[in-house]
Amino acid sequence: MAPTIRQRPSSSARTGATWRYVLDLLPAILAPFFGIAAALLIIVLILEWQGADPQVAWDYVYEGTLESAAKRADLVAFWMPLAVASFGLVLTYTAGLWNIGVEGQIMMGAIGATWAVRLFAESSSPPLGLRLGRDGILFMCFVFAALTGALWAFLAGVLKTRGGVNEIFSGVALNFIAQTFNMYLISNGGPWQPPGSRATETARFPENARLPSFEEYRRLSPTTIYITIGAFVVVALIMYVSRWGLQLRAQGKNRKSAFLLGVRTDRNTLLAMAACGSMAGLAGAFRVLAPDVTKLTATPSGGIGFLAILVVLLASMSAILTPFVSFVFAVLSKGGQRLESGFQWDHDLLLDRSLVRVLQSTIVLMVVLAFGARNRFFPPHSAQPAVDDEDVDRT
C-alpha cells in the first residue's frame, strides 16, 4: 500500500478539509472509548463468572476511594507518588526510552531518603556537623532520594549509550538488584534493621523526619502535593515550551534522523533518564516518608513503577493527560483493597485485589489495540506520508 501524498486543500476545498477533519476526529475520540468499553466488558464477564455483582463491585471501589473526605485524602496520598513517577516517565517514553527500571529507581529513592534520615536525623554526629531542623532534614531526604533515583536511571542510560545494552534489560536487572539491595539492608540482621528486630523493615523514623500532615487527614501530607505540582509544571514546560522537549520528541520518533539533524541523542538519553530517575526517586521518598509509614519496608514501591508505565502508555505520553489517567488508576488501585475485603466480609466471596490490576492492564491493552485498529481501518485523512530517512532534510 503506497502512501498517497495529498494536495494541500485550496481555499475552495476548505469545507472538504473541515469535513475530513471531523471525520478524522470521530475515530480518534471513539477509539479509546471502545477500548475502555471492551476492557470493562471483560472485567464484568470475569466478575459474573466469579459470582460477583459488577454494580456491588463498583460500589465497593467508590466506597473505598471517593465516598468520604477521609477516603479521598488517602486516595490523594496514593495518587501523588504515582503521578510524580508518571511525569518522569513522560520524558523518557517521549524520547523512545523504555525505562522499565523505574521500579528500581523508586526503590533506590526510598533507600536514599532513608539514608538521609539516618545521616541527619538519627545519627548523633551528622556529616559536616550539620544539625538540621525538621525542614532541613526533609529537604535532604528529597535531595538524597532524587540523587539516588537519578543515579540508578543514569546507570541504565550509560549502559545504553556506552555499552549498547537495551534499557529494558538493564532496567529489569537493576530492578532486581535494587530490590535485593533493599532486602539486604533491612532483613536478617542487615545494617539498617534495628538490633534484635526480626521484621524486615527499619525502625520508624524519628519525629523530626516525618512529613507534616493535614490537621484532619493524618495520612496526607501537603508537601507531597506541592512537590508533585512542581514536577508537573517542570515536565509540562519541558514538553510544551522548551527546545529540549522538541528534541526528545524528534529522538523518540526517529533516533537516527534526530542525530543527523544535530540532536545530541546520547546526551539527551542520559539527561532524560536522570530526570526521570530523580522524579521516581521523589516518588520513593513520598512512599517511605508518608506520615502513616515513616520506615523503609520490604516493598517500598508497592508496584507503582509498573503502574506508572501503564499510565504513560495509556496517556500516550501526553503530559496533560497523565495526571487524570494516574488519578483513575489510583482510584482503581485503592478501590481494589476495599473490593477484596468487602466481598470477603459481606458476601463470603474470595475475590483477590489483583483483579483491579488485571483491569488496569486490560484497559491499556484494549486502548492500544483500539488505536491500532483505528489507524488500520480508519486511517486519518490528514496523515502525512511516512518520512523516510532520505527525506529528512525536507522537514
Place this chain on the structure above:
Amino acid sequence: MTGLESTLRGIVRAAAPIVIAGQGELLTERAGVINLSLDGTIMLSAMTAHVVARQTGSLVQAVLAAMAVGAVVALIVVFSSIALKLNQVAVGFVLTILCADLAVFLGKPHFNQPGKEMPHAPIPFLRDIPLLGPVLFDHNILIYFSLLLIVLMWFYIYRTRPGLTLRSIGEQPEAAFVRGTPVNALRYVYVVAGGALVGLAGATYSLSVKLGWKEDLSGEGWIALAIVIFGLWVPARVALGAYLIVGLRSIAIDLQDNDVIDLPSQIVNMLPWMLMIITLLVATSGALTRLDRYTPERFRPMMRRFTRAAPPRALGTTFEKH
C-alpha cells in the same frame, strides 16, 4: 551419585524451562518479531498447567493447555504487529503485566496447593553411563525435551529449507517476498509456535521444576529474553547462556550454606542479575570484536565465527508489500 553429578543434574533440570522459553523466543525473533511478554506468559501458563493438572488429573491436558495459553498471547503480539502495525515492545510489555496479574488473580484459589508432578522416567541403559547418564538421562519427559529441542532447533534453522526461509524472513523479508515467500503468514506461524514453546516452559515450572503455583516465577521470563541476546540468536549458545545463569544461581545457593565465605545471601542473589548485565554488555558493546585484535592469526576465523553478534536484521520491524 557424586557431588558433581548431582550438581550438574540439578542445573540441567532447573535450566530446562529457561532453555525451552529461550528457544521459543529464538524462533520468534528469528522470524523478525519480538515477543516481550515472556515473563507474564510463563507465569500464566505455569498457573494454567498446575490448575488443569489438578482439576482433570491429566498431565497431557495440562501441558497442552499451557501451550495454548502461550500461543494465544503470542498471537495477540503478532496480530497487533502485522495487522494493526503496533509497536511490538509496547504490546508485549502490556501483555507481560496483564498475564502476570491474571495469573495471580486466577491462581489465587490454587496458591500453594499440592500439585501433580511429571513422572520420573529414567532412560534404561543410557542412565548407567558414568557422569552423562545421571546428568542427561535421569529426568522426566519435559527435561528430555529441553535437551532435544536445542538439537532440533539447530537442525531446523541451519540444515533444512524451511529453516533457511525462516532466517530469510527475519533478515531480508523483502528479498524473501520477491522469491514468493508468504512473509507475514510465516511470521504468524513461527511467533505462535514460539509462544507455544514459552507456554511449555511455564508448564515445565509448575509440573516439574518448581512444583505447584507459588507466584515466585517473576524474573524467569526476563532471563530467557536476555539469554537470547546473550546467545546471539544461535540455539546452542542460547542454551549455554541458560545453563550458565542457572549454574551461577546454584553456586549462589551453595555459597549461602558455606561457613568459610560469609557473604550475605542477598548480595549473592544479585549475582545472576549482574551477570545478565555484564553478559549483555559483552555481547553488545563491541568488546568481542576488539578481542579479535588480540587473537592469533590462525584462530581468528574460528573466533569470529564464535563471537559474530548480529540480531536478525528485520527484528522488530513490520513488513509491508509495496
